Amino acid sequence: MSITIKDVARKTGVSIATVSRIVNNQSGYSEQTRKKVIMAIEDLGYSPNALARGLVGQATRTVGVLLPNVSSLFAGKLLEGIEAAAQSEGYSIVVCNTGSEGERTDDYLTILKQKRVEGILYASGDFPKDLGEKIDGLGLPVVTVATRSHEETIPYVKVDDQTAAFDGTSCLIEKGHRSIAFLGGGLSDPVAGKPRFDGYLDALKAHGIPRQDSLVRFGDFRFESGKRETGRLLDEGAAFTALFASSDEMAVGALHAARERGVRVPEELSVLGYDNTLAAEMALPPLTTVEQPLHAMGEQAFRTLINGGGSLTAKHAIIERQTVRQIEEE
Amino acid sequence: MSITIKDVARKTGVSIATVSRIVNNQSGYSEQTRKKVIMAIEDLGYSPNALARGLVGQATRTVGVLLPNVSSLFAGKLLEGIEAAAQSEGYSIVVCNTGSEGERTDDYLTILKQKRVEGILYASGDFPKDLGEKIDGLGLPVVTVATRSHEETIPYVKVDDQTAAFDGTSCLIEKGHRSIAFLGGGLSDPVAGKPRFDGYLDALKAHGIPRQDSLVRFGDFRFESGKRETGRLLDEGAAFTALFASSDEMAVGALHAARERGVRVPEELSVLGYDNTLAAEMALPPLTTVEQPLHAMGEQAFRTLINGGGSLTAKHAIIERQTVRQIEEE
DNA sequence: CTCGTTTACGTAAACGTTTACGTTCTCTAC
DNA sequence: GTAGAGAACGTAAACGTTTACGTAAACGAG
Numbered sequence: 001m002s003i004t005i006k007d008v009a010r011k012t013g014v015s016i017a018t019v020s021r022i023v024n025n026q027s028g029y030s031e032q033t034r035k036k037v038i039m040a041i042e043d044l045g046y047s048p049n050a051l052a053r054g055l056v057g058q059a060t061r062t063v064g065v066l067l068p069n070v071s072s073l074f075a076g077k078l079l080e081g082i083e084a085a086a087q088s089e090g091y092s093i094v095v096c097n098t099g100s101e102g103e104r105t106d107d108y109l110t111i112l113k114q115k116r117v118e119g120i121l122y123a124s125g126d127f128p129k130d131l132g133e134k135i136d137g138l139g140l141p142v143v144t145v146a147t148r149s150h151e152e153t154i155p156y157v158k159v160d161d162q163t164a165a166f167d168g169t170s171c172l173i174e175k176g177h178r179s180i181a182f183l184g185g186g187l188s189d190p191v192a193g194k195p196r197f198d199g200y201l202d203a204l205k206a207h208g209i210p211r212q213d214s215l216v217r218f219g220d221f222r223f224e225s226g227k228r229e230t231g232r233l234l235d236e237g238a239a240f241t242a243l244f245a246s247s248d249e250m251a252v253g254a255l256h257a258a259r260e261r262g263v264r265v266p267e268e269l270s271v272l273g274y275d276n277t278l279a280a281e282m283a284l285p286p287l288t289t290v291e292q293p294l295h296a297m298g299e300q301a302f303r304t305l306i307n308g309g310g311s312l313t314a315k316h317a318i319i320e321r322q323t324v325r326q327i328e329e330e
Numbered sequence: 331m332s333i334t335i336k337d338v339a340r341k342t343g344v345s346i347a348t349v350s351r352i353v354n355n356q357s358g359y360s361e362q363t364r365k366k367v368i369m370a371i372e373d374l375g376y377s378p379n380a381l382a383r384g385l386v387g388q389a390t391r392t393v394g395v396l397l398p399n400v401s402s403l404f405a406g407k408l409l410e411g412i413e414a415a416a417q418s419e420g421y422s423i424v425v426c427n428t429g430s431e432g433e434r435t436d437d438y439l440t441i442l443k444q445k446r447v448e449g450i451l452y453a454s455g456d457f458p459k460d461l462g463e464k465i466d467g468l469g470l471p472v473v474t475v476a477t478r479s480h481e482e483t484i485p486y487v488k489v490d491d492q493t494a495a496f497d498g499t500s501c502l503i504e505k506g507h508r509s510i511a512f513l514g515g516g517l518s519d520p521v522a523g524k525p526r527f528d529g530y531l532d533a534l535k536a537h538g539i540p541r542q543d544s545l546v547r548f549g550d551f552r553f554e555s556g557k558r559e560t561g562r563l564l565d566e567g568a569a570f571t572a573l574f575a576s577s578d579e580m581a582v583g584a585l586h587a588a589r590e591r592g593v594r595v596p597e598e599l600s601v602l603g604y605d606n607t608l609a610a611e612m613a614l615p616p617l618t619t620v621e622q623p624l625h626a627m628g629e630q631a632f633r634t635l636i637n638g639g640g641s642l643t644a645k646h647a648i649i650e651r652q653t654v655r656q657i658e659e660e
Numbered sequence: 661c662t663c664g665t666t667t668a669c670g671t672a673a674a675c676g677t678t679t680a681c682g683t684t685c686t687c688t689a690c
Numbered sequence: 691g692t693a694g695a696g697a698a699c700g701t702a703a704a705c706g707t708t709t710a711c712g713t714a715a716a717c718g719a720g
Contacts, residue, residue, distance in 0.1 A: 002469070004705090004706055004707085005706065005707065006706080014669075014670085015669070015670045015671075016670090016706090016707080016708095017669075017670065017671080017672095017708085017709080018668080018669060018670080020707070020708060020709085021669090021708095021709095024708085027667090027668095028667075028668060028669070029667090029668060029669070030667085030668065030669090033668085033669085045467065047440065047443045047444055048444055048706085048707075049385070049444065049446060049705085049706050049707065050444040050445045050446065050707095051381045051382075051384045051385045051390070051445070051446055051705085051706075051707090052381075052385055052675085052705070052706035052707035052708085053706080053707055053708075054381045054675095054707090055379070055381045055382055055385060055674095055675045055676065055677090055705090055706080055707070055708095056674070056675045056706085056707055056708045056709080057675090057707085057708060057709090058675090060381070062424070062445075069410075070406055070409050070410050070413060071403070071406035071407050071409065071410040071608075072406065073401070073403060073406070073608075075406070076400055076401035076402065076403070076405070076406050077401050079400050079401065079425070080399075080400050080401040080427065083400060083425065083426075083427045084427070087427070087434065087437075090441075092424045092426070092438075092441055092442075092445065093424060093425060094392070094422045094423060094424045094425075095409070095413065095423060095424075095425050096413075096422070097410065097413045097414070097417070104417065107417075108422075110377065111420075111422055112422075113377045114377055114378055114379065114380040115380045115381075115392075115422070116379060116380065116381055137375065139332070223608065223611065223612055249612070252612045252614075253612075255614055256612075256614065256616075259614060259615075278401075278403075278553065279609075279612060281553070282553055282579070282582045282586075282609060282612070282613070283612070283614070284582075284585055284586065284589060284613070284614040285589075286586075334675090334676055334677085335676065335677065336676080344699075344700085345699070345700045345701075346676090346677080346678095346700090347678085347679080347699075347700060347701080347702095348698080348699060348700080350677070350678060350679085351678095351679095351699090354678085357697090357698095358697075358698060358699070359697090359698065359699070360697085360698065360699090363698085363699085378676085378677075379675085379676050379677065380677095381675085381676075381677090382675070382676035382677035382678085382705085383676080383677055383678075384677090384705095385675090385676080385677070385678095385704095385705045385706065385707090386676085386677050386678045386679080386704070386705045387677085387678060387679090387705090388705090
């Protein structure tokens with residue numbers, strides 16, 4: 001069928017061992033035979049079979065990436081970073097869309113194991129309790145990106161969400177806002193949900209502002225839920241001058257809800273996003289947001305997966321654009 | 331090291347052939363031994379080695395996907411569709427970010443060949459001439475998505491861009507617009523660039539509107555270029571009441587440029603996008619756009635790759651939202 | 661000249677499967 | 691009672707590599 005190392009060996013009159021050595025840049029052959037073999041390889045169009053290689057040495061040069069939703073800008077950025085690092089190390093990545101609830105995680109885990117990937121990058125929002133054991137069972141290195149497991153054993157690469165949310169909320173407060181609504185991703189999500197809410201609460205407390213539970217709403221990080229929840233808040237006539245959203249998509253949803261009701265941003269309502277994806281940049285007006293350096297986090301995560309190493313906390317930042325304004329003291 | 335079929339065979343006292351038959355649901359064993367073997371497999375945590383499997387039978391159940399820019403919403407949607415179809419057929423996909431100019435295409439092609447993928451999905455914008463030969467050299471099935479090759483030999487799944495652009499432009503004309511600017515992706519791009527421009531021109535001609543070359547600009551489909559080119563158009567004082575953009579991102583860029591200059595959309599300027607990605611939905615105001623059914627196209631492309639079959643033309647549609655308005659007859 | 665070392669190879673055993681081909685046994689039909 | 695067929699296995703070759711080990715020749719030192 002296809003051309004094997006044997007064909008090359010036969011054509012050049014050397015043994016397959018020698019061809020293998022040449023292909024792998026090892027030593028033990030003369031320059032003369034090297035040339036002969038290289039030529040034969042070109043001639044025949046020989047391409048080493050990675051399956052056979054992987055079978056004997058155990059380097060498949062492949063890692064699996066689990067994502068809840070490949071089509072989001074969030075996942076895109078992360079994937080881009082991961083891919084870049086992988087490419088530079090000669091790895092390829094297989095992407096697994098686990099579904100928003102992680103329905104297909106188990107299926108993919110067994111497939112990845114069968115394909116003998118060298119490691120797994122987990123960026124699938126929530127990290128369910130039982131998943132830890134399953135993953136341990138695989139005997140594969142794992143690192144989580146932009147999320148973390150309950151156990152301490154699995155390295156993560158992420159922002160300090162609580163502090164980031166604290167900083168974001170504080171920024172709002174420092175601009176004079178006192179009534180700040182919160183749009184979260186569900187408290188059941190212990191990594192992107194709870195910590196951001198806690199950070200928000202911390203900031204209120206630190207500035208002596210009483211929390212108002214009527215101003216907090218939860219969605220699923222997506223555009224639609226942001227629009228819906230902000231709409232409800234507005235329709236209920238809740239009084240707030242600023243809104244902290246747990247994702248850019250939700251923040252843009254908030255922008256839509258505000259516009260539909262004639263509420264002007266930032267004049268009447270300040271909106272702060274989270275992530276700094278392209279959505280923030282493309283929003284109208286451009287969204288002030290808490291940045292997660294997703295591309296860099298993806299790269300880092302890949303590197304720690306391959307080279308080993310512990311958890312890393314990426315630096316967040318506040319990107320000021322045009323959706324937050326200073327409120328005059330009264 | 332890891333647990334092999336031999337371990338299972340030893341533990342149950344049968345031969346590896348029998349274990350293999352059971353694992354693969356073939357016939358030739360008693361129910362009794364089946365149970366024994368299944369139990370042993372569970373006990374030991376045996377997981378068949380896909381590399382070895384792939385080596386003997388040649389089914390790797392893997393396909394490669396080449397994309398110019400994984401992080402875009404466009405790629406995301408496509409990828410989502412591809413992934414969904416792949417998953418349902420038990421395939422996994424390795425994604426390859428070829429870079430916006432396709433710089434890394436060659437590298438990836440050789441890697442994919444070595445890994446013995448069963449086929450390649452090409453969604454990398456332009457399809458350079460020499461690529462056809464290279465791909466033929468691989469001896470792998472290929473299908474292009476949302477793009478096509480020069481030769482007729484490679485099946486594609488795409489929208490009829492010329493007709494879609496014709497329809498989009500016609501829609502603008504039917505709403506009373508006579509001065510319509512065009513934002514393209516470069517005429518050198520023979521698939522997404524030229525045909526859309528031709529469709530635009532066709533529509534003008536069909537309605538007896540003279541073309542005005544001062545109203546056509548080219549970018550690279552991305553947000554920034556849309557913003558930049560529209561800005562220039564506006565700054566030059568060009569007179570136009572509508573703008574046809576070759577991508578949603580560019581259209582959103584146009585929205586930004588307009589807003590910065592106090593030009594109101596759609597009151598003073600109508601804007602039409604292309605793709606119908608989430609960007610169109612999230613834009614403010616929500617973008618009227620020419621839809622490409624990217625998710626479905628991804629699925630279809632995967633299916634024709636695996637099952638064989640010829641080129642497919644997906645149906646486009648005009649999605650009316652809020653950026654195009656009717657102009658009153660004067 | 662001889663001995664030891666290095667260079668340049670070749671041989672063959674693994675790696676973990678699938679599968680063609682045998683073999684044994686049981687059962688049915690006559 | 692026997693031939694024949696089918697069920698239930700086992701044996702071993704193949705898939706395409708890498709690599710430990712062996713070996714012959716060349717070479718340098720003494």
